[in-house]
Amino acid sequence: MDTTCYTNRELSWLQFNERVLNEAGNARVPLAERLSFAAIYQSNLDEFFMVRVGTLMVQMHSDEKIRENKTNMTSEEQVKAILKRVAELEQKKSRIxxxxMGELEPQGIRIINFNKLSNEEGALLETYFDQNIAPFLSPMIIGKQQPFPFLNNKQLYALVLLSTKGGKGKMGIVPCTNSVFKRLIEIPSRPGTFMLCEELILHFVSKLYPKYTVREKSIMRVTRNADIDATDVLDEDLDYRDVMEHLIKQRTRLSPVRLELSRQINDKTQKELAKFLGVHKRHIIKVDTPLDLSFGFQLQGYLRDKTNLFYERRSPQMTPALNLKESILDQVAKKDVLLSYPFESMKPFLRMLHEAAEDDSVVSIKMTLYRVAERSKVIDALIEAAENGKEVVVLVELRARFDEANNIEMSKRLEDAGCHIIYGLGMYKVHSKLCLITRHTEQGLSYITQIGTGNYNEKTSRLYTDLSLLTGNQKIGAEAARVFKSLMLGETVEQTEHLLVAPKCLQNKVIAMIDAEEQKALRGEPAYVGVKINSLTDKAIIEKLIEASKAGVKIELIVRGICCLVPGIPGETENITVVSVVGRFLEHSRIYRFGVGADEKIYIASADFMTRNTIKRVEVAAPIYDEEIRDRLRHIFDTVMADDEKGKQQTCDRAYVDRNLHEKKLNSQELFYEEAYRATATQDPATAAQDQDN
Known part of the structure; x- marks a missing residue:
């Protein structure tokens, strides 16, 4: 098997997370914001172990020897490679x-240990420990009558190795995570100077075991597999929502996949821990930073008055394409509108939903929901519509990982309001971002359709770059209606003319459009493919891209995260350029481009080029027919492609390197915000002010 043009998906993901970590060490990023990138790196890695490593470890213990289909690595080989790479990244994280911490000191913020305290300060903290922490701790000793306790996922514990005068050793464990005491304990005599509560507990842990001598000690943290199996949910005799609630509870007790230690402990104890937890000793990782970096967000609160340490404040602007004083439904019926988050506000879409809830001409609202905000205005609008007598059909995907509980709660609220709820679609997760408003007007049946690249979530619309198309195109509306009809029947769409709809009408159509560009190149005509996605793992599409590159098609790929295709290999992928942008906002929008000039086909989509998206989920890509919006999407794509401030280019040796394309570095996200502000400034001042207030 020739693996020259491929990268293992797990190792590629670790490269992406390293780019996140690099932002924590990037001197051009405001200091306080770098704390966020450090914490995000860690939370990303936690989820990676919980989902990807957890899945690989399950595969390792199966009878079938599963190999990854691009690099031919077994599950065990992948896990070993991951652990080796993570160990290297831990060293880099420690340096950053x-x-x-060194750069925070001049700003009056310090995280210290007991070695840097005066005797008086040490005495104060000891009193604080005795009065405010020790009474709430539950120290345990492991023995025949006290079995090894269950360690909760991602919680902090003090591990102590104890001995008595007789010399017999024992192991003690103290939970350090508690809602009673704070994680950051401020030193009274030094404002802005903190000690982490787990370090304070570890320092005085001997007071919890007065009859023993503490020989070794460390903070530890276990990460558990979180990849719950929803197969049983497909049993038609079981209540879908009840089973999902049960599975969520099961997740908290799944097998460990990693144990982190803050200090080195002896080899014998490590083997005992590995045996207790049911993992190989190689899954025990020594970490030289605090095991939970989320306190960085708390530190930011102490720095808020120093605005120079943060990004410049930015607020989503109102699109100049709509006037909120007039009916949005009527405006969209006349002309397509594109919203670009976070640079433009989600408010026009929310206003359109509320308008639809109250409009007498609106017969029904149908919507697919994958992730929503906890206090969702989208849910409020749908409930309002149902209470006003509209037919409201909502597909709530209960299998959206780590959002299952929130989606279950939202489904109950919608159901109580009289909405018709669909829970997913059998073997296929529904990941599409699709909303269909059906009206009965004097001219007859009329559709307003919204198709997006991101979730209906007001919070993430301010943090992720996403695109949302509002269209009155009746052919698109009719196909969207077919999608919903199929979902309500528990089926998938078999054929489409305008939309690309996975699992049966997306991958094949994408490959066909790449093939059409390949045929142009073979005829000596200009040929082009441009794709902006989060991940590229679909082998069928990758093989077609390699084939097209060999034929001479110019291919530009903006892939934020996993990219299993290696560009720039002579004779293979030399016509392919891969760029990844990691910046202030999470790049999340998906754009597909095929062809050049007037014949170019442009789509926005909910789907990445991953097999799970292209043939294992319900996804929707929408064609862009409006010429102004087409030009705008070309501008967005080309600008991100040319970003040399936050964009890194992948080389043929799989490295991601800086580029110097402009005399002054181009930051695409900052440019898009500047453009949004300028567009707002050109509006009528009274209209703009009214729009911002709404």
Whole structure:
């Protein structure tokens, strides 16, 4: 098997997370914001172990020897490679963390240990420990009558190795996570100077075991597999929502996949821990930074008055394409509108939903929901519509990982309001971002359709770059209606003319459009493919891209995260360029481009080029027919492609490197915000002010 043009998906993901970590050490990023990138790196890695490593470890213990289909690595080989790479990244994280902490000191913020305290300060903290922490701790000793306790996922514990005068050793464990005491304990005599509560507990842990001598000690943290199996949910005799609630509870007790230690402990104890937890000793990782970096967000609160340490404040602007004083439904019926988040506000879409809830001409609202905000205005609008007598059909995907509980709660609220709820679609997760408003007007049946690249979530619309198309195109509306009809029947769409709809009408159509460009190149005509996605793992599409590159098609790929295709290999992928942008906002929008000039086909989509998206989920891509919006999407794509401030280009040796394309570095996200502000400034001042207030 020739693996020259491929990268393992797990190792590629670790490269992406390293780019996140690099932002924590990037001197051009405001200091306080770098704390966020450090914490995000860690939370990303936690989820990676919980989902990807957890899945690989399950595969390792199966009878069938599963190999990854691009690099031919077994599950065990992948896990070993991951652990080796993570160990290397831990060293880099430690250097960046020390650098960050050093740069925070001149700003009056310090995280210290007991070695840097005076005797008086040490005495104060000891009193604080005795009065405010020790009474709430539950120290345990492991023995025949006290079995090894269950360690909760991602919680902090003090591990102590104890001995008595007789010399017999024992193991003690103290939970350090508690809602009673704070994680950051401020030193009274030094404002802005903190000690982490787990370090304070570890320092005085001997007071919890007065009859023993503490020989070794460390903070530890276990990560558990979180990839719950929803197969049983497909049993038609079981209540879908009840089973999902049960599975969520099961997740908290799944097998460990990693144990982190803050200090080195002896080899014998490590083997005992590995045996207790049911993992190989290689899954025990020594970490030289605090095991939970989320306190960085708390530190930011102490720095808020120093605005120079943060990004410049930005607020989503109102699109100049709509006037909120007039009916949005009527405006969209006349002309397509594109909203670009977070640079433009989600408010026009929310206003359109509320308008539809109250409009007498609106017969029904149908919507697919994958992730929504906890206090969702979208849910409020749908409930309002149902209470006003509209037919409201909502597909709530209960299998949206880590959002299952929130989606279950939202489904109950919608159901109580009289909405018709669909829970997913059998073997296929529904990941599409599709909303269909059906009206009965004097001219007859009329559709307003919204198709997006991101979730209906007001919070993430301010943090992720996403695109949302509002269209009155009746052919698109009719196909969207077919999608919903199929979902309500528990089926998938078999054929489409305008929309690309996975699992049966997306991958094949994408490959066909790449093939059409390949045929142009073979005829000596200009040929082009441009794709902006989060991940590229679909082997069928990758093989077609390689084939097209060999034929001479110019291919530009903006892939934020996993990219299993290696560009720039002579004779293979030399016509392919891969760029990844990691910046202030999470790049999340998907754009597909095929062809050049007037014949170019442009889509926005909910789907990445991953097999799970292209043939294992319900996804929707929408064609863009409006010429102004087409030009705008070309501008967005080309600008991100040319970003040399936050964009890194992948080389043929799989490395991601800086580029110097402009005399002054181009930051695409900052440019898009500047453009949004300028567009708002050109509006009538009274209209703009009224729009911002709404």
């Amino acid at each position: 963390y020390e650098q960050l």
